[in-house]
Amino acid sequence: MPGIALRHAFGRHGFVLDAAFDVPQRGVTALFGPSGCGKSTILAAVAGLLRPQQGRVEVGGAVLLDTARGVCVAPERRRCGVVFQDARLFPHLSVETNLRYGERRAPRDTAGPGFDEVVALLGIGHLLARRPAGLSGGERQRVALGRALVARPRILLMDEPLAALDAPRRAEVLPFLARLRDVAGLPILYVTHALEEVDALADHLVLLDAGHVVAEGPVATLAARTDLSLAARRDAGVLLDCTVADVATDGLTRLDFPGGVLVTTMSPGASGTRLRLRIRARDVAVATAEPHGISTHNVLRGTLAEVTPVSGTPEVFLRVAIGPSDILARVTRDSVARLGLVPGMAVWALVKAVTFDHRLASSPPAAAQA
Missing domain, CATH: 2.40.50.100 (RNA polymerase II/Efflux pump adaptor protein, barrel-sandwich hybrid domain)
Structure with a gap:
């Protein structure tokens, strides 16, 4: 049974999401497709910010949603770490205090990276005393990622986290995301429309179009297929x-x-x-x-x-x-x-x-x- 299966219609004649796919228990699963294909809607349903009309979400053996059985875990109890396009840090708090906020949300009985480990992983030790206004865009995203990690999530949801950054800042953040992928040991659901981010980070790829899954599988396997929409790109x-x-x-x-x-x-x-x-x-x-x-x-x-x-x-x-x-x-x-x-x-x-x-x-x- 797929780890995520969702169906939701927005109005009688509106957009219809009807998608089902697996999420491996480690590594990055990239949701890729044109704008409006349902990528962010899927993330919202996994996080509990949208309750679909029909669906099931299972992560790491925990059922977060099963509409057939009447199961719908509250968003705050799903342990989903979410990183958006904008960092959404508390502007009046220092970097360290922003991170400590996330740390306080970590369940006591769960394993996961501690404060010092996350700071070292993301290379943000020299930023701890600063406030968000004094950070570059790339630094803010690294802090936002750190705040999500210290909460020890069961899954990390990333909604186009590099889309608001210019090319130098994206190049700055990508190696930290790759390091996170290699050492964090948790599933990461990553929404993007940038193929270079898929190339750099993804282990598993889900191709979406108009709310449906066109194909899914190892990223290298799908990249080499000439029957998919990826082959129509000039960078195919x-x-x-x-x-x-x-x-x-x-x-x-x-x-x-x-x-x-x-x-x-x-x-x-x-x-x-x-x-x-x-x-x-x-x-x-x-x-x-x-x-x-x-x-x-x-x-x-x-x-x-x-x-x-x-x-x-x-x-x-x-x-x-x-x-x-x-x-x-x-x-x-x-x-x-x-x-x-x-x-x-x-x-x-x-x-x-x-x-x-x-x-x-x-x-x-x-x-x-x-």
């Missing part, structure tokens, strides 16, 4: 889990992935750092013979596994298997005809090192986590 492509193998003096970084090695101009961290890298299909070219005398660093030998036309366009997706990993290339139908591309043939996928133009939130080397 696959996600590869990589490990930094070497940072060379020539300014290039070598990344190991299952099946091969990539070279990039990014600086994602020390050797052993783990990260998830998006390879955009439009940045990948293919060749039927190994190319020589070219500037492209990444020339990966693989097998053409699939040719999928893109409906309504003169383009196709090529799925290239490189060991256990897949890479997508978006090329023209003319290229398929000229090169005689058919599944099963050997091809070389070409990816320029400079196309990896953004760093994703990553995990530190295993030794550093110990």
